[in-house]
Amino acid sequence: MARLLVVPRAAVEVDNLSMTYRKANSELIAVDRLSITMNVGEITSILGPNGAGKTSTIEACEGFRKPTSGKITVFGLDPIKDAPQLRPRVGVMLQEGGAWLGVRAGELLRYVASLHAHPLPVNELLERLSMHDHQQTTFRRLSGGQRQRLSLAIAIVGRPELVFLDEPTAGMDPHARRETWEIIGELRAGGAAVVLSTHHMDEAQELSDRVYILNHGTLAASGTPVQLLRDAAEAQLVVEFGGAVNISRLELAIPELGSAEARASNSYHFAVQSTPALIADVASWCARHQFDLRSIRAEQPTLEERFLDLTKKVVR
Secondary structure (H helix, E strand, C coil): CCCCCCCCCEEEEEEEEEEEEEECCEEEEEEEEEEEEEECCCEEEEECCCCCCHHHHHHHHHCCCCCCEEEEEECCECCCCCHHHHHHHEEEECCCCCCCCCCEHHHHHHHHHHCCCCCCCHHHHHHHCCCHHHCCCEHHHCCHHHHHHHHHHHHHCCCCCEEEEECCCCCCCHHHHHHHHHHHHHHHHCCCEEEEECCCHHHHHHHCCEEEEEECCEEEEEECHHHHHHCCCCCEEEEEECCCCCHHHHHHHCHHHCCEEECCCCEEEECCCCCHHHHHHHHHHHHHCCCCEEEEEEECCCHHHHHHHHHCCCCC
16 A cells, blocks of 8 residues: 655644643652653554553543643544544544443444544454454454454544554454554555554564553653664673683683673673674684684664663663
């Protein structure tokens, strides 16, 4: 599907948002003066460890929670006060729940489609998501991945201008996951604003135009995946041997490697920007000194490593 030329504009604007909750005799600050923007024609990922405030933020944007302070606008409207105007324009995929366990998959999707003026063809959508043969199956008998596919169908059947996707590929097999990625990309290409919440960092890195990483209710980092990785630690040179070696000999022989960090058995990581010349020097030295070199490779940082670095104080 060709991507529409969309003039960048905000679908969702979060301005100085705070969300607090009463817990026993104390006050829990879930979101602390957060300001972020989600644009049309883009996939925006909101990431964070459990308790970082991403669910409270997204639910406030969806109109399910009232902010303690600050302002949220969705297409210039208030997501709570203007919910009747916004509801036909917004699709929401919950991570779980939201369906009567006894309803049949096809019946549920057709009912939701009937609430919209110009829904997607239900049969085609069921076929695309490999759910056509399961449309007579009750919700309680669907597997976790099938429930996710049905929830995705419910979120997009009304051709939303803005869609919130919470863990859209949870429980899916690799084929269904890739198909879901394609559908999410097609939503963006069609000009929709897509807001993605996921714990799969490879998913966020692959799909996102912009990423917001939350930590303790505040914004820890934001930018495109490329920008976030550019700010990450240096790339690494990974050297693996067939047996135990005295790695200090290699460190002394090639000082630009720096100090090695031992990882897996007989595997060492050097925090250094790899070059063809450096890799050749290491391989040549190992050959001359009979180090059983099994592999040597350059590794670039990933979004998952960047995420862990930014949120390591709260990872359990």
